[in-house]
Amino acid sequence: MGKWLRGAAMTDLRSELTDDGAPQLSTQPVEVTQAEFGITGWLRWAWRTLTSMRTALILLFLLALASIPGSIFPQRGSNPIKVNQYIIDSPTVGRFLDKLGMFDVFASPWFAAIYLLLFVSLAGCVIPRMLAHWRILRSRPPAAPKNLSRLGDYQVVPQVDGQTPAELLGRAHDGLKQSRWRVDLHEFDGQTGWVAAEKGYARETGNLLFHMALLCLLAAVGLGSLAGFRGTVIVREGSSFADTRSQFDSFQPGRIFNDASLPPFSFTLDKFTADYQRGGQQNGAAREFAAKVTVKDEPGAAADDRLIQVNDPLDVGGVKTYLVGHGYAPTFTIRDAKGVVVFRDTVVFLPQDGNYTSTGVVKAPDTVPQLGLTGFFLPTAAVDQILGPHSTFPAPDDPAVFMSAWDGDLGLDSGRPQSVYKLDTSHMQRLGIKAMRPGESWTLPRGHGTVTFEGFKQWSSFTVAHDPGQGWALASAIAAITGLALSLLVRRRRVWVKVSTSAQGDTVIEVAGMTRSEHASVSDDVEALAADLAGRATSVTGQ
Amino acid sequence: MVNVTLAEFSNRFVYAAMVAYTLAMITFAISMAATRGRDLVPAVAAPAETASGGVAVATRVETTVGGPNDGALPPGRRSANIAMSVTWLATILLGVGVLLRGLSVGRVPWGNMYEFSITSAFAVSLAFLVLSLKRDLRWLGIFVVVPVLLTLGLAVSVLYTDAEQLVPALKSYWLVIHVSAAVICGGSFCVGAAVTMLFLVADAGERRAAAGKTYSLNWLAKRLPPAASLDAMAYRIHAFMFPLWTFAIVAGAIWAESAWGRYWGWDPKETWAFITWVAYAAYLHARATAGWKGRKASVIALIAFGCFLFNYFGVNLVITGLHSYAGV
Ligand code: HEM
Numbered sequence: 001m002g003k004w005l006r007g008a009a010m011t012d013l014r015s016e017l018t019d020d021g022a023p024q025l026s027t028q029p030v031e032v033t034q035a036e037f038g039i040t041g042w043l044r045w046a047w048r049t050l051t052s053m054r055t056a057l058i059l060l061f062l063l064a065l066a067s068i069p070g071s072i073f074p075q076r077g078s079n080p081i082k083v084n085q086y087i088i089d090s091p092t093v094g095r096f097l098d099k100l101g102m103f104d105v106f107a108s109p110w111f112a113a114i115y116l117l118l119f120v121s122l123a124g125c126v127i128p129r130m131l132a133h134w135r136i137l138r139s140r141p142p143a144a145p146k147n148l149s150r151l152g153d154y155q156v157v158p159q160v161d162g163q164t165p166a167e168l169l170g171r172a173h174d175g176l177k178q179s180r181w182r183v184d185l186h187e188f189d190g191q192t193g194w195v196a197a198e199k200g201y202a203r204e205t206g207n208l209l210f211h212m213a214l215l216c217l218l219a220a221v222g223l224g225s226l227a228g229f230r231g232t233v234i235v236r237e238g239s240s241f242a243d244t245r246s247q248f249d250s251f252q253p254g255r256i257f258n259d260a261s262l263p264p265f266s267f268t269l270d271k272f273t274a275d276y277q278r279g280g281q282q283n284g285a286a287r288e289f290a291a292k293v294t295v296k297d298e299p300g301a302a303a304d305d306r307l308i309q310v311n312d313p314l315d316v317g318g319v320k321t322y323l324v325g326h327g328y329a330p331t332f333t334i335r336d337a338k339g340v341v342v343f344r345d346t347v348v349f350l351p352q353d354g355n356y357t358s359t360g361v362v363k364a365p366d367t368v369p370q371l372g373l374t375g376f377f378l379p380t381a382a383v384d385q386i387l388g389p390h391s392t393f394p395a396p397d398d399p400a401v402f403m404s405a406w407d408g409d410l411g412l413d414s415g416r417p418q419s420v421y422k423l424d425t426s427h428m429q430r431l432g433i434k435a436m437r438p439g440e441s442w443t444l445p446r447g448h449g450t451v452t453f454e455g456f457k458q459w460s461s462f463t464v465a466h467d468p469g470q471g472w473a474l475a476s477a478i479a480a481i482t483g484l485a486l487s488l489l490v491r492r493r494r495v496w497v498k499v500s501t502s503a504q505g506d507t508v509i510e511v512a513g514m515t516r517s518e519h520a521s522v523s524d525d526v527e528a529l530a531a532d533l534a535g536r537a538t539s540v541t542g543q
Numbered sequence: 544m545v546n547v548t549l550a551e552f553s554n555r556f557v558y559a560a561m562v563a564y565t566l567a568m569i570t571f572a573i574s575m576a577a578t579r580g581r582d583l584v585p586a587v588a589a590p591a592e593t594a595s596g597g598v599a600v601a602t603r604v605e606t607t608v609g610g611p612n613d614g615a616l617p618p619g620r621r622s623a624n625i626a627m628s629v630t631w632l633a634t635i636l637l638g639v640g641v642l643l644r645g646l647s648v649g650r651v652p653w654g655n656m657y658e659f660s661i662t663s664a665f666a667v668s669l670a671f672l673v674l675s676l677k678r679d680l681r682w683l684g685i686f687v688v689v690p691v692l693l694t695l696g697l698a699v700s701v702l703y704t705d706a707e708q709l710v711p712a713l714k715s716y717w718l719v720i721h722v723s724a725a726v727i728c729g730g731s732f733c734v735g736a737a738v739t740m741l742f743l744v745a746d747a748g749e750r751r752a753a754a755g756k757t758y759s760l761n762w763l764a765k766r767l768p769p770a771a772s773l774d775a776m777a778y779r780i781h782a783f784m785f786p787l788w789t790f791a792i793v794a795g796a797i798w799a800e801s802a803w804g805r806y807w808g809w810d811p812k813e814t815w816a817f818i819t820w821v822a823y824a825a826y827l828h829a830r831a832t833a834g835w836k837g838r839k840a841s842v843i844a845l846i847a848f849g850c851f852l853f854n855y856f857g858v859n860l861v862i863t864g865l866h867s868y869a870g871v
Contacts, residue, residue, distance in 0.1 A: 028831060053832045057825055064821040064850075071814040071862060078808055106809045221807070230804070281705040289711045311715040311802050322804040465804040473806065477793040484786040488827075 026204050026492065027129040027136070028053070050117070051124035059118040066114055070105035073097060077107065119218055126211045133204050140184040141198035144496040148512040153526040157509040157533045165499040165507055168533060169193050172497040175532055181495075192500035200493055206486025213480035220476055224469030229253040229262075231464045234348055235269045236329050237457040242266035243319065243464065261466075263317040267293040267306075272326055272458040276395050284355060284394055291323050291460045308462070318466055325461035327351045327358055330377045330401055331454040334364050337447045342367050346457050349377045350421060355391040361423045362403075363410050370410045371448065374423045375403035375433070377456065389435070401453050405431040405444055491515060493522045495529055509533055549647035550706035556640030557661055557699060563633030564668075564692045570626035571685035578619035580765030583752035623681040627672075630688060634668040637695075641665050647706045653722045654709045656859055660698035664691045667730035682767060686737040717798035724791035728784050729851065735780040736848035739841045742773035746838065774837065778830065781844060785823050792816050811862040815854035822847030 049055055074082035083103045087094035101108030148154055163171075165188040172195045173185045181197035231248035235241050243265050245251055253259075275288035291308040297316055308314045314321040327350060334343035342364060349360030362373035380393035381400035389402040408428030412418065434442040436453040443450050493515040502508050511530045513522030641662050645652035652658045671687045674680055709718075741763075748764025751757060758764060767773065795816065800806040807813060826843040829835035835843075 053828060054834075057828045057832055057835065060821050060825045060828065064818045064825070067809075067814050067818055070809055071811040071818075071858070075809065078810065277707060280707060282707045285707070286710050287708050310711040311717075311798075313801065313804065320804060322802070324803070463804040467805070470800065470806060474793075474797070477789075477796070481786055481789050481793065484789055488782040488786060 026207070027132040047124065050121050052121075053125075056118065056121050056125070059114060059121060062114050063118060066111050067105065069102050073102045073105075075105065076103050115218070119215060122211055123215060126208060126215070130208050130212075133208060136204075137201060141182055141196040141494060143184075143186065144194040144196055144498050144512075148496060148498055148510045151512040151514050153514065153521070153523045154510070154512040155526055155530040157511060157530045159507060159509070164188075165193060165501070168499050168507075168509060169195055169497065172529065172533060175529070176495070188499060190501075192498065194496055194498040196494065196496050198492075198494045200490045202486045203490040203492040204487070206483040206488075206490065208483070210480050210483030210487055213476045213483055217473055217476035217480065220469040220472035222469070223472065224254075224467040226254045226256050228467040228469065229257045229465065232324070232461060233464065234327075234459050234461045236346055236348065236459045237269055237271055240266055240268040241462070243316075248464070263319050264298045265296060265316040265319070266299070267295040267314070267321070269293055269460055270305075272460045274326060274395070274458075276393070286394070289323060289326060291326075291462075308460075318468075320465055322463045322465070323460055324463045325351075327459050327461075328356060328377050328379060328396070328399075328456050329459045330360070330456040332362050332373070333452040333454055334362075334367070334371060334449065335452070336367060336449040339449075342449070343371075344454075348420075348459050353391070354394065355380070356394045357389075357391040359421075361421055363412070363420075363423070365410055365412050367448070369407045370412075370428075371444075372406045372408075372410055372423045372425070372428060373403045373451065374406070374425075375401060377401050381435075383435075396456065399456060400435055400437050402433065402435050403442075403451070403453075404433040405442075405448075405451065407431055407446070407448060491522075493525060495522060495525050497529065497533065545706050545708065546647045546649075547706070549643050553640045553643035553647060553706070554699075556636050556643060557695065560633045560637035560640060561692065561695050561699070563629055563636055564688055564695070567626050567629040567633055568685060568688045568692060570622050570629060571681075571688060574619040574622035574626055574681070575685060575766055576619075577622060578766050580762075583748050583761065583764060623684065626684055627675065627681060630668060630684060631672060633688075634665065634672055637661065637665045637668070644706060648708060650709060651719050651723070653726060654713055654718070655702075655704045656855075657698050657702040657704045659722070659726065659855075660694050660702055663726045663729045663733075664694045664698070666726050667691055667694075667733055670727075670730055671734065683734075683738070683741075686741065687734060690733050690737065712802060715798060715802065717794060717801070721791060721794040721798050724787055724794060728788045728791055729855065731780055731784045732788075732848050732851050735777055735784065736845055738773055738777040738780060739844045739848075741767050742770055742777055743838065743841055745773050746770035774841075777841070777844065781823065781826060785827060788820060788823065792820060811858045812854065815850060815858050819847055819850040819854055822850050 074086055076083050083098075086103075087098060097103065101110065105111055145151070169185060169188055173183050176183045176195065176197040179199075181199045182201075183195060183197045186194045186196070229252065231245075231251040233241050233248050241247055243262050245253075245259055245262070269291055271292045273288070273290050273292070274286060277283060277285045277287055289310055293306050293308055293314070294303045295306050295314065295316070296303055306314055308321060308323045310323055313323070327348065329346045329348045331346040332343065333341055336342050343362070343366065345362075347360055347362050349358035351358045356379050358377040358379075359375070360377065364371040364373075376389050378389060378391040378400050379396040380391050380398045381389065381402075382392045383389050383402075406423065406425055406428035408425075411424045411427060418424065431445050431448065434451075436442060436451075438453060438455045441450045441452040493513060495511065495513040498510045498512075500508050500510075511526050511533065513526040513529075515522045641652050641658075644658060644661070648654070653662045667687060668691050671680065671683065675683075744760050745764045745767045748758045748761050748767075749770050752761075795813070796806040799808065799810075799813070822843065826840055826847055829840040829843050
């Protein structure tokens with residue numbers, strides 16, 4: 001890899017230094033310019049181009065650009081309902097966008113292509129640089145250039161009496177060493193002698209650490225999505241959940257996820273409590289949510305009372321259970337004309353707005369004909385012309401249900417899967433509509449019996465998740481930040497002290513320094529070193 | 544739970560601070576108009592460019608802006624000093640306002656966009672003042688005070704929310720860590736963007752002066768430090784903030800893990816935090832890439848700041864996601 005590798009694996013800085021007086025102080029790859037011919041030449045050129053800074057820069061831009069649609073269009077991963085709605089609302093545009101992957105941006109092949117290219121580029125650039133840096137870390141600081149005065153920071157120290165060149169060099173050497181520079185001493189040979197020192201290797205180390213950490217982060221993210229899982233479940237007060245796949249309302253396993261790794265815990269939701277702001281600009285805003293649960297870490301284990309709160313998940317064997325939502329579940333009893341109970345259940349209603357106007361469906365398949373109810377649960381009931389039945393506060397201050405009843409065929413036997421939150425009324429007739437407070441009953445027309453609104457419970461929804469890559473991701477992130485801080489804040493610099501005898505027989509002391517860290521300067525180091533040698537100050541600074 | 548009296552007082556202090564900032568802005572403007580300015584021909588700009596690229600911002604700015612100090616205060620200096628004092632006053636008033644807001648609700652004063660805005664305005668001006676203790680930053684004053692005033696104006700008009708308790712989602716010590724990091728970054732990115740824009744002006748002025756041409760913003764370019772030192776300063780601010788920004792995002796991710804059960808979910812706020820991060824990373828990379836240094840890199844820094852602003856205003860107010868906080 002000819003020129004590029006020579007640039008990157010710069011072990012012999014001396015030659016470059018005398019060439020142009022400005023050697024690199026990092027292993028940053030040299031920009032590629034000319035292409036070679038032939039297949040290997042072309043491949044070499046492609047590889048060098050891919051691993052160049054310029055390409056990385058462009059890929060970074062593309063990555064940023066590519067993620068923009070992901071924030072503008074609804075995404076299937078986080079909001080599948082909205083995506084479907086979008087496609088229903090504008091079918092042509094929607095389907096076109098869908099073909100382009102605009103609803104799955106972060107899982108789309110083109111997004112993956114960009115970040116994979118970026119990471120190949122990163123790896124291709126970082127690994128040779130690491131080798132080069134490793135060699136530099138073990139080599140001595142480069143010798144003084146022939147002409148020190150060509151460097152930006154340069155001083156000639158006034159002659160100090162009584163000090164021999166060897167003593168001066170020794171003093172410079174010890175002073176620098178004490179301030180933890182890496183020092184190389186070239187003894188005075190009667191004509192000339194020098195001390196070379198270098199500091200701030202952590203800049204390059206940090207830079208490489210950062211880029212490596214990004215590679216590890218990507219690997220950790222990959223591991224998490226392959227071997228982890230995520231599921232959601234709604235649990236009513238008084239009901240239980242056991243950690244097996246069948247109990248989840250939705251379950252997304254990673255590709256290599258194994259059911260055996262689900263810890264066999266279970267819990268019962270004893271009570272859900274919520275507290276809301278009353279009055280003021282933020283009337284109705286939630287202030288406190290808590291789910292009181294009884295947990296068994298495994299079947300037969302002792303039951304344990306715990307509180308699951310937002311920001312405070314339950315953790316059993318690395319599988320965490322998060323409180324993510326809540327709502328109301330009214331209890332209905334349906335009796336037939338003879339007063340026999342044909343249905344009694346507490347049914348989950350789904351909140352539609354911030355005041356928990358909730359909608360839901362009751363299906364009683366065991367009556368003849370079958371009965372279905374659909375309508376609202378309102379924790380604080382109100383009715384008006386425009387909004388219809390709605391709730392004005394999220395807490396159950398004045399609960400009521402507004403239900404309409406249907407009879408006919410629920411369609412449960414058709415074999416098609418049905419949502420428990422939807423009533424298929426295509427084979428049903430409407431019986432009427434009724435508002436009920438807790439304890440009230442409604443005598444259905446046509447001798448269908450009665451519906452009683454017994455009261456209500458609350459439900460909580462939980463996300464249960466495990467991500468085995470998480471710890472690695474965190475470690476990588478911490479490494480990345482550490483690396484970044486080092487690489488942006490440490491100054492890498494070199495100084496030289498050269499003592500020589502001039503034609504007139506005087507001792508000439510020259511001090512010079514250089515840095516390549518952006519906008520950093522070595523003038524303070526050179527200044528201090530010169531002062532020290534002139535006997536004006538006592539120590540060499542260095543940080 | 545909420546101490547309404549303290550909240551009232553907090554509002555008054557914020558208004559008082561706005562009055563003081565307005566005075567500071569006017570005085571800074573007067574000072575700027577009175578300053579003679581420097582020659583834009585390269586001979587004057589040269590000392591800022593040492594062969595190693597090393598630039599000492601502080602000392603050079605001192606000697607170029609306002610001219611040499613020959614006993615009497617140079618033109619514009621007196622008003623600049625007054626402006627600095629008024630800025631101190633304004634910042635103290637604002638600081639009290641922020642503090643009282645926090646005390647009134649018994650938590651950190653950054654739980655919604657109003658609080659976030661007043662706190663970052665305070666952070667910006669405090670950072671500016673602290674930095675100005677060590678070096679002469681009077682030339683920058685107006686470019687800090689104006690964004691601060693704009694932020695406060697927006698905060699008290701559009702974003703204002705009564706002092707209230709937090710929604711459960713925000714009750715976490717990560718609010719203290721993650722958001723304070725974001726506040727500091729926001730303030731510094733704002734200063735960074737201001738310095739970057741000024742660099743572009745000074746640079747254009749100098750390049751045209753060198754070519755014997757004039758430039759419509761010469762009046763401004765003349766009153767700024769040399770382009771090279773502005774560039775250096777802009778770089779330092781960004782280089783210092785980038786690790787902190789990374790930290791803010793990582794802290795957000797840790798919080799997201801404990802709140803929502805995943806550390807990264809491409810929520811719009813997360814996506815734009817990522818875009819901003821990538822854009823600043825691109826800026827840092829551009830500076831190390833031949834052909835991208837200087838002006839092109841600066842434009843990237845400004846784009847990155849635009850992404851940051853969009854994340855704050857656009858995502859909070861236009862796009863809804865998990866990051867929708869109570870009452871904006
Ligand atoms: C990966 C996860 C996260 C990322 C990348 C992220 C990103 C950001 C960014 C960039 C800001 C800066 C200011 C702004 O533009 O508004 C911010 C502010 C904020 N974030 Fe996050 N965040 C994350 C997770 C969280 C979580 C879990 C919460 C808590 C529910 C949270 C709450 C806040 C708050 C309260 C603010 C400041 C107030 C405001 O902007 O209105 N963030 N976040």
